[in-house]
Structure formats: C-alpha cells, structure tokens
Amino acid sequence: PERIDYLEGLLGDSAAKHAQELQTLKDTCAKFTAAHGKHTKDLEGLRAMQAHHATMGERLDYIEKAIGDSADLHAAEVEKLKAAHAKHTVALDKHAKDTGAALAAHATVNERIAYLERLVGDSADQHAQELAQIKVAHERHVKDLAGTKELHAKVASEAKQAMTAHMSVAQRLDLLEQRLRQAFDA
Secondary structure (H helix, E strand, O other): OHHHHHHHHHHHHHHHHHHHHHHHHHHHHHHHHHHHHHHHHHHHHHHHHHHHOOOHHHHHHHHHHHHHHHHHHHHHHHHHHHHHHHHHHHHHHHHHHHHHHHHHHOOOHHHHHHHHHHHHHHHHHHHHHHHHHHHHHHHHHHHHHHHHHHHHHHHHHHHHHHHHHOOOHHHHHHHHHHHHHHHHHO
C-alpha cells in the first residue's frame, strides 16, 4: 500500500497541478481572445480609414501637379520681378545722372558760406557808412533848424515891429489904451 499511496499522492498532486495549469491556460486564452477581438476591430477601422485615403500613386500625382503649377507660377513671377527690377535700374541710373548734373551746378557749402559772409560783411560795412553819413546830415540839419528858428524869431520880431510902425494913429491909440487898462487892472 505504500506504493499505491505514493502513486495516488503523486497522481493527486499532479491532477491538482494539471487542473490549476489548465485553468491558467483557459484564463490566458480568454485574454488573448478578447485582445484578438480588439485587434480585429482596430484592423477593420484602419481598413475603413485606408479606403478613404488616396493611393500612394494618386498622392504622388497630386504633389507633382501642385509643385509643377507652383513652379510655373514662381517662374512667371520671377520674370516679372526681373523686368520690374530692370525698369527701376534704368530709372535709378537716369535719376543718378540728373542728380549728379544738379549737384555739379550748385556751389559747395564752403563757397555758399563764403558768399553769405561776404554779402553780410559788405552789407554791414555799407550800413555803417550810411549810418555815419546820416548822423552827419542829422547834425547839419539840427544846426540848420536852429539857425532857421533864430531867423524866424528875428523875422517875426521885425514883422511885429514893422506892424507897430505901420499902424494907424487910431490903432496906436487903441493899443496904448488897451495896454494902460491892463496895467491898471493888474
């Protein structure tokens, strides 16, 4: 019986062990089945997305057409820009020549300053001379005016004397009476 007990123990342990391993395998298989189902759904989604995408050839054709059209447009624009640049270069050269000619006709800054200094200096000298002449003429006029005033006073006095000398006798009497009244009234 020992042998039988031993074999039964061995088989019993082995059966329990196998049952446990079998359960583990079943659980693992269930996980793989669930994961497989998920992957199947993902694969179907990718296939559906890919059905909406253009093929590689269609995509390359589109890119080549876009680049070709763009390159043609860019080439045309570059030609337009080159033509405009050439036109502007001609205009700039013309303006540069015109500016050079205009600058050649103008005096330098130093020449212009020298001219202004000479003009102002000559003007200042001329104004100083004219002012001195005006002062001399003014002094002469002041003297002449003083002489004229003296002469006027003298002529007025003589005229007054002549008037008194030419008065009639009646006028003289009236004048004397008037002066006497003033003298007595005062």
